[in-house]
Amino acid sequence: MKQQTEFSENIAVQEGAGDMHASCVCAGFPSPADDYVEEALDLNRLLVHNAPATFFLRVKGDSMKGAGIHTDDILVVDRSVTPKHNSIIVAVLNGTLTVKRLWKKGNRIVLLAENPAHRPVDVTCMEEFEVWGVATSVIHSLRVNK
Amino acid sequence: MSVAAYALVDCNNFYCSCERVFRPDLKDKPVVVLSNNDGCIISRSNEAKKLGVQMAAPYFKQKLFLKRNNVAVFSSNYALYGDLSARVMSSLRSFCPDMEIYSIDEAFLRLDGFSTRDLMGYAQKIRDTIYAWTGIPVSIGIAPTKTLAKIASHICKKTCASTGVFNMNAHWGDGAYIDNLLERTSVEDIWGIGRRSGKKLARYGITTARQLRDRDNFWVQKMLTRTGLQTVLEMRGVSCIALEEAPPKRRSIRSSRSFGKPVTRKEDAREAVVAYMVRAAEKLRREHLTATTISVFIKTSTHRPGDQHAEYASHTLPEPTNYTPLLVQHASEMLGKIFREKHQYQKVGVLLSGLESQHNQQGSLLSLTSKEVEEQLAAQSRLMHVTDTINKKFGRGTVQYAGEGLGQPWKMKQDNLSPRYTTKWGELCEVF
Numbered sequence: 001m002k003q004q005t006e007f008s009e010n011i012a013v014q015e016g017a018g019d020m021h022a023s024c025v026c027a028g029f030p031s032p033a034d035d036y037v038e039e040a041l042d043l044n045r046l047l048v049h050n051a052p053a054t055f056f057l058r059v060k061g062d063s064m065k066g067a068g069i070h071t072d073d074i075l076v077v078d079r080s081v082t083p084k085h086n087s088i089i090v091a092v093l094n095g096t097l098t099v100k101r102l103w104k105k106g107n108r109i110v111l112l113a114e115n116p117a118h119r120p121v122d123v124t125c126m127e128e129f130e131v132w133g134v135a136t137s138v139i140h141s142l143r144v145n146k
Numbered sequence: 147m148s149v150a151a152y153a154l155v156d157c158n159n160f161y162c163s164c165e166r167v168f169r170p171d172l173k174d175k176p177v178v179v180l181s182n183n184d185g186c187i188i189s190r191s192n193e194a195k196k197l198g199v200q201m202a203a204p205y206f207k208q209k210l211f212l213k214r215n216n217v218a219v220f221s222s223n224y225a226l227y228g229d230l231s232a233r234v235m236s237s238l239r240s241f242c243p244d245m246e247i248y249s250i251d252e253a254f255l256r257l258d259g260f261s262t263r264d265l266m267g268y269a270q271k272i273r274d275t276i277y278a279w280t281g282i283p284v285s286i287g288i289a290p291t292k293t294l295a296k297i298a299s300h301i302c303k304k305t306c307a308s309t310g311v312f313n314m315n316a317h318w319g320d321g322a323y324i325d326n327l328l329e330r331t332s333v334e335d336i337w338g339i340g341r342r343s344g345k346k347l348a349r350y351g352i353t354t355a356r357q358l359r360d361r362d363n364f365w366v367q368k369m370l371t372r373t374g375l376q377t378v379l380e381m382r383g384v385s386c387i388a389l390e391e392a393p394p395k396r397r398s399i400r401s402s403r404s405f406g407k408p409v410t411r412k413e414d415a416r417e418a419v420v421a422y423m424v425r426a427a428e429k430l431r432r433e434h435l436t437a438t439t440i441s442v443f444i445k446t447s448t449h450r451p452g453d454q455h456a457e458y459a460s461h462t463l464p465e466p467t468n469y470t471p472l473l474v475q476h477a478s479e480m481l482g483k484i485f486r487e488k489h490q491y492q493k494v495g496v497l498l499s500g501l502e503s504q505h506n507q508q509g510s511l512l513s514l515t516s517k518e519v520e521e522q523l524a525a526q527s528r529l530m531h532v533t534d535t536i537n538k539k540f541g542r543g544t545v546q547y548a549g550e551g552l553g554q555p556w557k558m559k560q561d562n563l564s565p566r567y568t569t570k571w572g573e574l575c576e577v578f
Contacts, residue, residue: 097168
């Protein structure tokens with residue numbers, strides 16, 4: 001059975017209910033926590049640093065299982081991050097999007113999988129190779145059944 | 147001499163570019179996007195243009211040609227285009243807060259205070275960044291006025307495809323150069339001059355921007371009114387049209403579509419009217435407005451055989467409202483009155499006007515009404531709030547009005563829709 005990670009929208013942020021939960025004034029007594037109230041933890045802030053450049057992709061296949069990236073996971077991809085040696089990137093290879101680890105030394109560029117069944121791909125001279133974005137996080141659901 | 151620098155940032159073949167973001171295999175291929183109902187072609191990639199695909203041409207006429215030339219065809223995916231547009235605009239804002247979003251794929255920026263070389267460099271940086279962050283290629287035209295910036299952007303698309311930036315300011319001192327540019331710009335391509343004015347001007351022998359620019363003010367104002375005069379002054383480098391930082395206040399909300407198949411049954415037309423009214427009312431509440439006048443219109447297709455009928459009914463309410471059930475009730479009644487049997491209707495729509503801020507309404511009503519009416523209004527408002535919240539959380543249409551109909555045979559045709567990659571979790575782009 002296909003498993004997908006579903007999230008409902010972050011209503012709190014959108015409706016401005018990042019309003020702090022102040023104590024109810026009608027009770028009469030101020031709460032000792034009033035001076036220390038902080039915003040609730042927000043996954044958007046944690047995972048998305050540059051919203052216009054951040055996209056979510058659905059992983060298919062297990063070519064990167066060694067890196068903890070599995071089928072049906074959601075990959076958080078930031079197109080504004082500069083790819084470096086050892087980054088996990090989303091690349092365009094022969095017209096399709098693929099997620100691989102970037103190996104880059106000197107002039108050579110190789111795409112490495114994290115699964116012994118997949119061979120490295122040397123893209124140094126490939127015209128059809130392009131970096132689409134850098135994967136910054138992966139979201140993996142632990143639910144057993146949908 | 148310090149000259150103002152208005153930049154028009156314009157996405158290249160925007161809808162087609164959007165379709166390419168998640169389809170790298172379409173990078174240098176011919177692509178087209180169709181209008182509502184897959185009616186006609188509204189966007190073409192450069193490769194499709196080279197093949198000779200016509201803009202605004204009916205799709206069914208070109209279908210065979212497109213297939214034979216392996217042109218990728220897409221239905222309009224507004225959810226995707228709206229989201230990518232927001233990303234482009236948001237990225238632009240980080241470069242320059244002084245900006246005006248002009249349309250879904252265009253924005254004006256003010257870039258005063260740069261030297262010529264720095265301006266080119268900055269514009270290039272903007273272009274590269276937008277492409278890196280969103281995958282959308284843009285062209286930038288820079289000039290001393292908004293009207294000229296639009297012309298500059300147009301020139302950029304035609305001649306500066308590689309750099310993607312055309313800076314008219316760099317040549318502003320060179321009269322002959324500017325004259326030449328405006329000579330090669332047709333009068334109909336000037337912002338604010340449409341086909342009708344173009345035809346009128348042609349009768350006086352004016353077909354290029356240069357000719358229009360050089361006419362005297364008195365004549366221009368007589369022919370094209372004060373707005374036309376502003377346009378001409380702008381073409382001479384005198385800035386008359388400032389950046390609009392806030393969008394103009396809404397004057398009406400309209401919701402209508404053409405039907406996929408002609409509608410002959412009153413029930414089907416009524417369902418459509420109810421659905422469009424529900425949608426329009428949602429927009430109303432989202433913008434915190436109320437409406438006083440409801441209009442409903444219906445029309446047959448002029449291309450189809452059979453009796454023609456087009457009618458429009460309007461009703462003004464005693465009190466402004468944004469309560470859907472009330473709006474729906476009126477719309478439904480009005481449709482009942484104008485619908486005629488045995489006609490093939492192609493389009494139906496609703497219009498809400500007499501818009502006011504909903505805060506005005508509460509202020510004035512509370513002073514005049516009884517407690518029961520107040521309570522009823524409050525209850526209505528709560529019901530709308532709950533409905534809107536549920537629809538927002540679980541998806542539009544989760545809570546529906548029975549009158550909208552469940553089958554909806556009149557729904558828009560979209561046979562070639564791409565996934566909503568950026569707005570639906572179930573339609574994310576796959577990566578292997």
